[in-house]
Amino acid sequence: MLEGKTFMEIFQIGGFTMYILVLCSFLSITILLERLLYYRKLSKAKRAEFMAGIARAVKSGNIDKAIDTCKDTLAPFAAVICSGLERFRQRDKEISNAMEREITIETAKLERFTGIVGTIGNTAVYIGLFGTVLGIIRAFHDIAAAGAGGMSIVIGGVAEALICTATGLFVAIPAVIAFNYFAKRVESFIIDMELSASELSDMIGRK
Numbered sequence: 584m585l586e587g588k589t590f591m592e593i594f595q596i597g598g599f600t601m602y603i604l605v606l607c608s609f610l611s612i613t614i615l616l617e618r619l620l621y622y623r624k625l626s627k628a629k630r631a632e633f634m635a636g637i638a639r640a641v642k643s644g645n646i647d648k649a650i651d652t653c654k655d656t657l658a659p660f661a662a663v664i665c666s667g668l669e670r671f672r673q674r675d676k677e678i679s680n681a682m683e684r685e686i687t688i689e690t691a692k693l694e695r696f697t698g699i700v701g702t703i704g705n706t707a708v709y710i711g712l713f714g715t716v717l718g719i720i721r722a723f724h725d726i727a728a729a730g731a732g733g734m735s736i737v738i739g740g741v742a743e744a745l746i747c748t749a750t751g752l753f754v755a756i757p758a759v760i761a762f763n764y765f766a767k768r769v770e771s772f773i774i775d776m777e778l779s780a781s782e783l784s785d786m787i788g789r790k
Contacts, residue, residue, distance in 0.1 A: 600714030611758045628658040659689040660779040682780040697765040704758035711751015718744025
């Protein structure tokens with residue numbers, strides 16, 4: 584039924600919903616690559632080594648050096664520690680609140696654009712089904728207009744219409760996998776931030 588047809592011919596058979604699915608696929612892939620590079624850049628700093636350096640600076644009373652270390656480290660937990668150290672002379676509650684606010688800010692940065700991928704993963708299949716339904720309606724309309732046709736013509740029209748469903752699945756499955764991966768990475772970053780904040784609170788409490 585699709586033998587001998589070029590990619591563009593198959594694409595055109597799917598109708599306008601194919602253009603929507605291609606746009607969704609482009610957005611999903613673009614966000615995936617951007618987030619992968621972003622997470623990789625943030626993962627270069629090792630939390631254990633970073634906190635060991637902060638502990639030495641705090642123990643020696645060199646808070647300015649600790650703050651400089653935070654600013655030189657590109658990692659969410661470094662930003663959290665920096666927000667706490669900048670309020671080192673304030674009450675413990677104010678330091679804790681500042682770090683909690685920074686965790687919220689950094690989490691929002693980590694989750695940026697990921698909701699789009701999740702939405703694509705949840706809706707691409709339905710967009711494909713919508714295209715398939717339109718294709719089946721169009722096939723039966725053409726058969727009725729021609730005034731003739733048999734089971735082979737009906738099956739041919741349905742097979743062509745199912746291109747949209749197949750494309751929807753092709754777009755949705757990678758998007759769902761990517762969204763789940765994003766969620767796991769963000770959770771890992773949040774754990775690091777919370778552990779770092781807890782360690783700094785202990786350091787300040789001992790001083």
